[in-house]
Amino acid sequence: MRARNLVIAVTLAFLGIYLAWVFLEGVTGQTDARLADLALARIPESGVSNPVTAVLLNFRAYDTLLELAVLLAAILGIWSTGSAVPGFVPAGPVLSSLTASVVPLLVLTAGYMLWVGAHSPGGAFQAGALLGAAGVIMRLSGRPNAGLPPLPWLRVATVLGVLAFTVTALALMGAGAGFLTFPLAVAKWVILAIETAATLAIGAALAAAYLAGEPVVATGTTATSPGGSER
Amino acid sequence: MTEVLLAFDLLLSTTLVGLAMAALTSREPRRAVILFIAFGLLLALVWARLRAPDVALAEAAIGAGLAGALMLSAARRATGSRPSRNKTRPANEER
Numbered sequence: 001m002r003a004r005n006l007v008i009a010v011t012l013a014f015l016g017i018y019l020a021w022v023f024l025e026g027v028t029g030q031t032d033a034r035l036a037d038l039a040l041a042r043i044p045e046s047g048v049s050n051p052v053t054a055v056l057l058n059f060r061a062y063d064t065l066l067e068l069a070v071l072l073a074a075i076l077g078i079w080s081t082g083s084a085v086p087g088f089v090p091a092g093p094v095l096s097s098l099t100a101s102v103v104p105l106l107v108l109t110a111g112y113m114l115w116v117g118a119h120s121p122g123g124a125f126q127a128g129a130l131l132g133a134a135g136v137i138m139r140l141s142g143r144p145n146a147g148l149p150p151l152p153w154l155r156v157a158t159v160l161g162v163l164a165f166t167v168t169a170l171a172l173m174g175a176g177a178g179f180l181t182f183p184l185a186v187a188k189w190v191i192l193a194i195e196t197a198a199t200l201a202i203g204a205a206l207a208a209a210y211l212a213g214e215p216v217v218a219t220g221t222t223a224t225s226p227g228g229s230e231r
Numbered sequence: 232m233t234e235v236l237l238a239f240d241l242l243l244s245t246t247l248v249g250l251a252m253a254a255l256t257s258r259e260p261r262r263a264v265i266l267f268i269a270f271g272l273l274l275a276l277v278w279a280r281l282r283a284p285d286v287a288l289a290e291a292a293i294g295a296g297l298a299g300a301l302m303l304s305a306a307r308r309a310t311g312s313r314p315s316r317n318k319t320r321p322a323n324e325e326r
Contacts, residue, residue, distance in 0.1 A: 129292035
């Protein structure tokens with residue numbers, strides 16, 4: 001046991017030294033042009049003015065497509081473990097009224113985050129996280145399916161991000177632009193469309209992850225809720 | 232102004248490392264998760280200080296908020312199933 005701890009400690013120490021060296025090398029080692037300058041110089045060609053969105057949705061769109069696929073795979077994994085556990089007890093009056101005012105605010109903020117992502121910090125992942133948070137709050141206040149739509153629609157919502165991304169990319173390829181290459185004339189709208197689909201998919205996936213299993217087909221009275229119909 | 236910011240950064244990074252160690256060494260899952268959420272919120276501040284507001288937003292919303300909520304419910308189930316396992320199972324499970 002002692003020997004094993006020693007081995008772990010020495011390995012971690014070497015790993016730490018290696019990481020420190022990599023950091024030092026990354027900060028000081030390179031003298032020629034770095035990738036950030038290259039990306040910043042070509043932002044006008046991306047269709048958006050926020051550098052982060054330009055990189056995520058245009059220059060390295062393939063990465064983002066695969067990230068959405070990873071999220072989809074995670075949800076499939078969660079659903080394959082069985083059906084969702086029963087919900088919590090219905091919320092008391094204070095939590096209910098808080099939920100009634102916080103959830104619409106979260107949905108509104110998510111829409112704002114999605115739109116503002118084109119020119120300032122924000123974007124699909126942050127907006128989707130806010131939608132997911134709205135779902136978590138609804139689940140915590142006693143709604144058995146976290147305000148998510150019925151299962152067939154939920155399935156559509158979770159694949160929406162990957163689907164919209166792939167279909168757009170293939171359509172652009174068919175039009176002669178190349179897979180995941182956005183012509184400047186349509187780039188802004190293509191990015192907005194993909195981000196909208198991704199926001200819905202991320203929100204649905206994160207809220208569904210909190211149910212810890214495939215949602216049970218709703219038969220109850222509280223299954224359909226105002227917040228749920230929006231997603 | 233820079234001295235104040237430097238002091239703030241030092242305080243932030245030491246607190247961050249302290250919280251990380253506390254979360255890792257905590258024996259009780261629930262306590263560890265709450266420490267992890269505090270860690271995530273401070274990490275969002277660090278990203279903001281590094282002028283990466285996008286990452287700060289994502290860290291606060293996903294890293295601290297949603298991951299925290301997921302782990303809290305996981306921790307509740309872990310502590311809920313542990314006493315029964317300790318009491319009933321060891322005799323059957325050992326051999």
